[in-house]
Amino acid sequence: MRYYVLDRGDQLSVELSEKFHQLAAKQGLQLDAESPDIVVSIGGDGTMLHAFHTFIDRIPSISFVGVHTGHLGFFADWQANEIPELVDMITRHKDESLLKPRIVHYPLIELEIQKKSGTSSYICLNEFTLKGVDGTIVAQVDINDQMFEMFRGDGFCISTPSGSTAYNKSLGGAIIHPSIKALQISEIASINNRVFRTIGSSLVLPKHHHCDIYSRKEQNLLLTLDHINYPISDLISVRCQVAKQSVSFVRYRPFPFWNRVRNAFLG
Missing domain, CATH: 3.40.50.10330 (Probable inorganic polyphosphate/atp-NAD kinase; domain 1)
Structure with a gap:
């Protein structure tokens, strides 16, 4: 061993x-x-x-x-x-x-981040967050390649079931058992008016669904993958989905x- x-x-x-x-x-x-x-x-x-x-x-x-x-x-x-x-x-x-x-397997989030400077992929154990650095962000949210909402606010938190008890919970998201292969999208301080309308509650997507977040203005953003921060100013989009691989914990x-x-x- x-x-x-x-x-x-x-x-x-x-x-x-x-x-x-x-x-x-x-x-x-x-x-x-x-x-x-x-x-x-x-x-x-x-x-x-x-x-x-x-x-x-x-x-x-x-x-x-x-x-x-x-x-x-x-x-x-x-x-x-x-x-x-x-x-x-x-x-x-x-x-x-x-x-x-006993070995238990927890779902992970797979991200594909497309920037003007190139495309990269990441895996998250807990959550991925996207926030504005200089103020609120403006972003279009698509689910399964269909436009869902136009967002303005502080940002997004996309969590795994094991991460649902962390930042996601403080945003009013649900606690999800990690045996469920899903991801959760929670808005961070969304602004709702006659121009910007959002669902205003957390969304849970199963493993065969995906979410795309498109940057809709020139903006300085902070992407956080678990505990790792990535400042970015040329974001085009982020695709989020349940990863094909999982993490194993020994019990x-x-x-x-x-x-x-x-x-x-x-x-």
Whole structure:
């Protein structure tokens, strides 16, 4: 079993990372920064996003597991004091002849960003946001190649089901179970008058649908892919859809999604 650990960098997370390495070495686990089978994130949800994008080129062959040392570890199954138990679980399951852990697959968002300077593609674990830098943005929204609305406002948040509990939720979007292959479009402070009319509520698109956002004026924009920011001034369009690939999380013990939601928001 090849593994890699990525920690948040604070004292507790670094200490837990060192402890994990010590215990893993005793159990015969192999540290591999290039092609690990499992990536352990020690920190908060931001650390998991960092881990995801660090290994984004190897997503189909990697499983992730989170250890919570932050304020809100929605992706984390394990607490700081459970490192020995986690290493023991991984060790027990490294032999393929033994009972394998459960692997859950969460949908991702695939983006195709077309600019005057070229076209690029990205994958998001949580969400993609598009905002104006100098003021409100003006954009046309098409769904499945049909014009849907002309938008003016602060921007958009397009989230995965696993990201529906993050920025999307603060915008009044729905919480969606990550077993549902869908994406959610939420408006950020839309302006509604006789010129600009928007739906005013979040939209959920299934995996076989897509959404296009067209820039309709010269404007400085900020594209944020999870935690990564990209300023852009020559945007033509963004196409959003559920990605063909998914992200894998390894579950060594049950931790139902709705338990996570309850623990995170209700206590």
